[in-house]
Amino acid sequence: MGAPDIDYLIIGQGLAGSLLAWTLLQRRQRIHLIDDHHSGSASLAAAGLVNPLGGMRFNRLPHLEECLAAAGEDYRALEQVLGIPLWHPLGMVRLFREPGQRRFWERRRDDPACAPYLGAPFPPGGSGYAQLDDRHGGFRQRHTGYLAVSRLLRALRDRFRAQDLLSESAFVPDALHFTPRGLRYGERHCRRLVFCEGHRATRNPWFDWLPLQPAKGEILTLGSETPLADEIINARHWLLPLAEGGYRFGATNDHQRLDSQPTTEARQALLAGFQALFPHLPTPAVTDHRAGVRPNTSDRRPLLGAHPQHPELLVFNGFGGRGSLTIPWHARVFANWLDGRGELPADADIARLS
Ligand SMILES: Cc1cc2nc3c(=O)[nH]c(=O)nc-3n(C[C@H](O)[C@H](O)[C@H](O)COP(=O)(O)OP(=O)(O)OC[C@H]3O[C@@H](n4cnc5c(N)ncnc54)[C@H](O)[C@@H]3O)c2cc1C
Incomplete structure (x- = not known):
């Protein structure tokens, strides 16, 4: 045998x-x-975002240091082997969705395990992006970026x-x-x-x-005449500036319809989300629209x-x-x-x- x-x-x-x-x-x-x-x-x-502090409460991911180190090493090694850019470290602006969310940031600031991932806070209107609705203020995050999945x-x-x-x-x-x-x-x-x-x-x-517990997600790729941001903006929705130009904007979350078909409803919801984030800008052109199902547990x-x-x-x-x-x-x-x-x-x- x-x-x-x-x-x-x-x-x-x-x-x-x-x-x-x-x-x-x-x-x-x-x-x-x-x-x-x-x-x-x-x-x-997927947009490939890498964000060490997830969710409304900025929870720290388990095994975070090990995960960040392995991801950085592997994606750099794959860039060498495959001869293409893949891993894009990029700062992230985290906007508070409502004033009360600030207390979660304060807890993280006081936790030595989270402090290395927190950058400077900014007051309402202080993100540095004039077109952005940052009325509740926010903070900058470190060790963020995206993978070209x-x-x-x-x-x-x-x-x-x-x-x-x-x-x-x-x-x-x-x-x-x-x-x-x-x-x-x-x-x-x-x-x-x-x-x-x-x-x-x-x-x-x-x-x-x-x-x-699978969850369908949809994201858009946008073109914009006006430069929007050169960092990732993360609020109720997120905006990701792509290295090759254009922006990804996402994402929806649907536990009912578990297929990979892009829908008009999600496109409209995402464009409404964009308008809420950038209230004074015209609706951007949609150059791509993708859907997939996350393997959540x-x-x-x-x-x-x-x-x-x-x-x-x-x-x-x-x-x-x-x-x-x-x-x-x-x-x-x-x-x-x-x-x-x-x-x-x-x-x-x-x-x-x-
Ligand atoms: C809209 C959206 C946005 C996302 N954004 C992010 C993000 O910003 N950052 C992030 O880290 N993650 C993000 N994710 C999640 C990310 O996509 C997943 O964590 C990851 O890609 C899961 O990979 P996977 O290989 O487990 O699953 P999949 O990518 O689904 O791969 C499974 C593969 O198995 C194949 N397959 C399954 N069954 C069979 C079979 N019986 N026979 C043959 N082939 C089979 C499928 O064809 C598929 O290619 C996002 C997901 C979605 C949907």
Whole structure:
């Protein structure tokens, strides 16, 4: 009986599957990816914002220093290997949505673990952008920026294709067989299989019990005659100035309609959001409109680990609306764990669910 052809079969070439594949290749593992042309992909819709302090209360992300360091290192390394710009550090202006939100900023300011991420506060009207409605004031944030996610995925797809590491088709669960030689999928034998299916894991026959709470999001790309900002503006909506010109503006949040179709309602809601942020500017031209479904989870933590009955079936998912910052570090710890070197972080291990 021979050895398996490959070590890992990875289902899904979104940001999670791509960065895990890249991490495993660095460690000389034999891998193969299956992806059905990014159908319903969150990553292709994502703006790629990296923001260490999330939500209305500016909550600090767990494992923040490790995540920032791994993301910076991996995206810079991928820029070198792929020969394209990917990682764009960029300041962020955080606007208070109402006066009471300031107290959350004060709490973070007094917390030494958050202080390195906080820049100077400014009073109402003091953001430095004359056209912006900054009536409640705000503050500047550090260690923020964005990843050009779709550019990265397309470049990696081309590379995986060229190396014959990618099959572009749907994964068919009935074609997976558990044999004494390991797993067999079609003609391919593999030691282990990792599901990186994003929100579509809700239909996975082995992992449909995972607590995914998918949320559809839509974002616009805008052209504007008037320069709007040269930092990320983050309020009820966010505005991202792109390195190549133009702006991304987002995002909506819909838990009901879980498809990847851009809608007129979302476009109108986003343009109304733009008008609220820049009340004196004309409606900008919309040059692109994307939609995708975020793989959110009920406790906002990722889903990493092995199936309780079939330990050769693994999951690497649940990165919600923050995959650009969190996936690189989790890919490293997941690869270490696969190698028998180290534990999974308890807050991401699916063993927490049992
Ligand atoms: C509108 C929007 C804005 C966002 N903005 C940001 C942001 O600013 N910053 C940030 O960090 N994150 C953001 N996100 C979230 C980010 O997209 C996710 O964290 C991340 O991209 C998830 O990657 P993934 O690989 O887990 O999932 P996906 O990108 O959905 O990838 C899953 C892949 O698996 C494939 N697949 C699934 N099932 C199968 C199957 N059975 N057979 C074959 N292939 C299969 C799909 O085709 C897809 O390519 C945003 C998301 C959306 C929708």
